[in-house]
Amino acid sequence: MPGFGCRVKKGSLTPDTCSSMHELSIANSILEAARAEAARRPGARLVKVGVRVGELSGVEPDALSFSFEALVRGSDLEPLALEIETCPRRQRCSLCGRIFRVVDFDLCCPDCGAFESRCISGDELEMVYLEIEEAQVAPAPEMGLRAAARAGEREWKNGPSSLGKESPQ
Numbered sequence: 001m002p003g004f005g006c007r008v009k010k011g012s013l014t015p016d017t018c019s020s021m022h023e024l025s026i027a028n029s030i031l032e033a034a035r036a037e038a039a040r041r042p043g044a045r046l047v048k049v050g051v052r053v054g055e056l057s058g059v060e061p062d063a064l065s066f067s068f069e070a071l072v073r074g075s076d077l078e079p080l081a082l083e084i085e086t087c088p089r090r091q092r093c094s095l096c097g098r099i100f101r102v103v104d105f106d107l108c109c110p111d112c113g114a115f116e117s118r119c120i121s122g123d124e125l126e127m128v129y130l131e132i133e134e135a136q137v138a139p140a141p142e143m144g145l146r147a148a149a150r151a152g153e154r155e156w157k158n159g160p161s162s163l164g165k166e167s168p169q
């Protein structure tokens with residue numbers, strides 16, 4: 001496997017059985033971050049979370065979305081969706097400065113043919129956005145309060161009035 005050497009970067013040279021555990025723990029931390037954000041916005045509903053996964057991050061996008069779905073299913077966050085943007089490996093030629101995308105692990109500069117280049121991207125693993133459906137901005141909580149006040153009022157009215165009816169007559 002020619003690709004294997006390239007994935008060692010972050011010490012992620014793990015057998016396949018372990019790598020799905022790896023994705024599972026990443027999915028879990030994405031969910032934790034989403035939950036923390038939801039806690040800051042009472043009443044809001046989480047719709048979608050976007051993550052960026054670099055080719056070199058050692059994360060398998062398919063395994064990640066599988067783990068994510070498995071964790072979300074049946075949880076309070078269902079039906080939260082995950083969108084994965086994969087980032088290709090990019091190198092910068094040390095001789096001419098050209099930035100190029102690495103295809104088939106060919107690290108030679110397509111312009112000048114130099115073999116010396118530096119990896120400048122492709123190891124990303126980050127949350128990019130969180131799509132949230134806000135609870136209807138101001139009116140909703142206000143209405144809720146008013147409804148609660150009315151309910152309390154009615155209860156109070158019923159109490160004394162029913163007592164008043166029964167006791168004197």
Ligand SMILES: [Zn+2]
Nearest residue numbers: 093096109112
């Ligand atoms: Zn070059």
